[in-house]
Amino acid sequence: MINVAIDGPAGAGKSTIARTAAKNLGYIYVDTGALYRAVGVYSLRHGFDTKNADTVAATLPDIQVELKFLGDIQHVFLNGEDVSEEIRTPDASMAASDVSAVPAVRQFLFDLQRDIAKQNNCIMDGRDIGTVVLPDAQVKIFLTASPEARAQRRYKELQEKGASDTYEAVLADLKQRDYNDSHRAVAPLKPAEDSVLVDTTALNLEKSVEKVISVIRNKMTD
Numbered sequence: 211m212i213n214v215a216i217d218g219p220a221g222a223g224k225s226t227i228a229r230t231a232a233k234n235l236g237y238i239y240v241d242t243g244a245l246y247r248a249v250g251v252y253s254l255r256h257g258f259d260t261k262n263a264d265t266v267a268a269t270l271p272d273i274q275v276e277l278k279f280l281g282d283i284q285h286v287f288l289n290g291e292d293v294s295e296e297i298r299t300p301d302a303s304m305a306a307s308d309v310s311a312v313p314a315v316r317q318f319l320f321d322l323q324r325d326i327a328k329q330n331n332c333i334m335d336g337r338d339i340g341t342v343v344l345p346d347a348q349v350k351i352f353l354t355a356s357p358e359a360r361a362q363r364r365y366k367e368l369q370e371k372g373a374s375d376t377y378e379a380v381l382a383d384l385k386q387r388d389y390n391d392s393h394r395a396v397a398p399l400k401p402a403e404d405s406v407l408v409d410t411t412a413l414n415l416e417k418s419v420e421k422v423i424s425v426i427r428n429k430m431t432d
């Protein structure tokens with residue numbers, strides 16, 4: 211199977227770019243952040259402290275997370291319920307960042323990710339795909355952009371959904387998540403040694419997709 215790993219910080223455009231590139235190449239697109247978000251949403255719903263690693267780890271026996279592909283769209287199910295919308299709130303983003311620092315959570319979601327990649331040509335995006343989940347992926351890309359460019363894009367997305375968050379709040383949240391994700395002890399966000407860096411600060415969506423597809427094609431013909 212062909213596996214492409216795309217890692218990078220929040221808001222670099224990973225999901226939109228990876229989804230479009232996957233469609234173009236005929237691969238499935240797997241958004242692994244949705245898995246961490248589903249675990250976070252479980253704690254939020256039950257009023258658990260997402261910053262308490264023991265509390266979060268203790269929820270895992272009560273959680274079943276599944277990914278299903280309806281058409282080529284990924285849906286995430288939490289104990290049989292489709293939570294694909296609920297996982298996208300700013301609270302769910304922060305909860306996901308919190309629970310993703312818990313080693314038991316990463317272990318819990320590991321096999322699920324590996325199994326999908328074993329069975330499908332896929333582009334998988336996340337934080338540790340090239341470094342931990344799929345160290346043998348044929349192509350690894352580290353996709354990034356400046357914090358301000360990323361915050362601006364997130365802000366626009368939230369505005370389109372009618373959310374009232376300010377740009378400053380979005381930027382502060384994003385910087386906090388960057389810090390959390392790259393300073394945690396287990397599987398911190400960092401480029402794999404054999405990854406290709408793609409910076410989308412000055413690229414629009416179309417150019418970013420072109421760049422990513424050309425990196426994939428070049429690697430495949432190496």
Ligand code: DC
Pocket residue numbers: 220221242243244246247303306307308310311335336337338339387391
């Ligand atoms: O990509 P995202 O914003 O949906 O991810 C939500 C959180 O999940 C993010 O703050 C870090 C975490 N995450 C992770 O630790 N490892 C992954 N492979 C994907 C996401």
